[in-house]
Amino acid sequence: MYGFCRGVAVTGSSAALVFGAGTAAGWVRWTSLHLASFGWFLLTNALVAMLLEAVPEELTLRGYTWAALRERLGGVGAALGTTAVFLVTPGASTVVEAGVGRILGVQTPPMGLVPHGQDPFFYPVLLIVFGLTLVAARTSPGPGPLWASIGTHLTFLSVNRVAFEGVRRHTGWSARIAPEHAALLCLGYLAVTAAVFLCLRRWKRPSLGEYAE
Template sequence: MSITLARLAGRWIDRGSAFIPILQAVLAASIVVPAIVALRTKFDRQALAGMGVSHRWAPAALVGVVIGVGVGLLVWVPAAGFGWIRIERIDTATLLAFLAVNTFVLLLYEAVPEELALRGYGWTTVRDSWVPFVATITVSVLFCLSSALISLFQTASALIFGAETNGIALVPPGIDPTAYLLQILIFGLALIAARRVPLQGALFAAIAFHLTQLTVNRVILGGLGWVESGVHVDFVEPDAIALVLVHIALSGIFFVITRKLLERRTRA
């Protein structure tokens, strides 16, 4: 719905290429966050803390940032050292502007709504009714189907309101379906591993990792279609793009190790 409404607004308001993505982000958060809070507190009559939300969120968020950025450096710095990639130039001003805009849009459009809905409400609700394994499988499947569901409902709303639509598709246009679904599956599992870190406000570990991991990717890959990152990287070895998956998988392992260490300390 946020995509459709933002595209309609774009017909009447021309504020540059970043206007529609920023408006989409604001609309998405405005729709999803109140809806999930209402479902949890009014319909289920459960506390938000049960799904990993707490005012003491900083330690969990710090874990997400450290693993997201730290593992990114662990993966991409050696790639540059081995000559698999070559950083041709960095435009500092463009990079700083990108980080500000990207952080705003990524938090409101993806990280907060998706984590609150899937790893927060969805995973917690299924886990409480069944077991963590069933919750993980259920949410992972939903996450893999998210692009298809978005395109389905966006197409329906666009037909109602007369907005532009890209049509119904399993994955975003121009992307290899196998590679995309594999990346989404691994990413979703890593996010669940972050959500399971035994800290107050654990959902913020997933939100922070979601933000940092995608930010690292976008910086390395030059940004998005509507905003450049200011970092120009040449993939001397084209297969080095697979390091995106290594970054995600290795991060998931670090989250599991972190959970085990914290659980052991708690028992002790």
């Protein structure tokens, strides 16, 4: 629980800081908050996202894959390798989806390197930054580091769905943001999140005296 809350707190506060700055600069305009709808969205989104996205993806990628690569390639190699696997996963999923659709006789979106409807340039960049941020959370100090990446993953999904897809998802609170500003804000708060985790790691690094002991 401590690790999960650490991931939520660091990612949520970083998003609040960056979106707050964007709002002050006039880049973001928020709708009025409908508290009941917003609360219901956060609850249902958390349940679905944890079961289908945050937990399985973190267990397989920042859990098993990262640990296996770290034994062979070290920390940097494991971080890059895990992020590379994360980058190709969406494209591979479109192939699997098309194959299953063909077996079942169901029409599916076209296969591609990125999911249908996503920007072919920005989406890979976002995945790289997001993947490295999740590795930073995974390697952060304190108990439950894998749960820190799960908390970061869930918070990222929640923030983006409210800020960028609020109207379509009926979140009870949404924002109007120009596409170029949306990209900067999204990458910006991920960068701040990663920086905070890295600073925590440096701050908690044992001294030479502690190593000697």
